[in-house]
Amino acid sequence: MKAAVITFPGSNCDYDMYYALHDEFGIETTIIPATTTDLSAYDAIFLPGGFSYGDYLRTGAIARFSPVMDALITANQQGKIIVGICNGFQILTEAGLLPGALQTNIQPGFICDETGLTIANATTTFTNAFETPTIKLPIAHGEGNYYVDEAQLAELQGNNQILFAYTDNPNGSVANIAGVMNKAGNVFGMMPHPERAVDELLGNTDGRAFFQSILASLATHLEVSNV
Numbered sequence: 001m002k003a004a005v006i007t008f009p010g011s012n013c014d015y016d017m018y019y020a021l022h023d024e025f026g027i028e029t030t031i032i033p034a035t036t037t038d039l040s041a042y043d044a045i046f047l048p049g050g051f052s053y054g055d056y057l058r059t060g061a062i063a064r065f066s067p068v069m070d071a072l073i074t075a076n077q078q079g080k081i082i083v084g085i086c087n088g089f090q091i092l093t094e095a096g097l098l099p100g101a102l103q104t105n106i107q108p109g110f111i112c113d114e115t116g117l118t119i120a121n122a123t124t125t126f127t128n129a130f131e132t133p134t135i136k137l138p139i140a141h142g143e144g145n146y147y148v149d150e151a152q153l154a155e156l157q158g159n160n161q162i163l164f165a166y167t168d169n170p171n172g173s174v175a176n177i178a179g180v181m182n183k184a185g186n187v188f189g190m191m192p193h194p195e196r197a198v199d200e201l202l203g204n205t206d207g208r209a210f211f212q213s214i215l216a217s218l219a220t221h222l223e224v225s226n227v
């Protein structure tokens, strides 16, 4: 598996993501700038957290016009794995690769904490290795209040696209939603940070199963496509 981590101007979790993918899971990983226009070499693409373009206008609203986004849309059409964490999730919703939008937290302000999550669907590319129904992950955001209208919510629920839900909704998200997948099952975004919970030294290893899930699915996928 070859992974790319895309750095936007203002990303600040790109090296955390690199550390998780490369150092913890031994995945061949390259950090590439958002000016890249070709993602054909990669099986999985990660959009990290941060404050792309200073979160001006609306978080993710400028980043979604970056040169790399056309290549990301092509990667999506090819069914490649695309993951957005925190600011990456915000960028994916702005780009229309995931449904919904991230608004200012219900109580405006930046929250830096650990949050409880339930695994709402454990049979996906992103969740198949979770062995417990609830986990804890770090959160760090000011605009994590996930919004979808009633029709979109019904669709997400009907298709089992909600993968993680907050146990104690910290930001006002509709239906406690913390992470969603697209209908096709290859694009995922969440506000909590699994890449900050992969090492005993970080005080939390609950994020490891997220990366193990992706590795397991990709191994099966690559095996099938090589037949």
Ligand SMILES: NC(=O)CC[C@H](N)C(=O)O
Pocket (backbone or CB within 6 Å): 048, 049, 050, 051, 052, 055, 059, 085, 086, 087, 088, 140, 141, 142, 143, 144
């Ligand atoms: N850690 C992050 O990615 C922060 C996301 C975004 N800038 C926010 O505050 O909502």
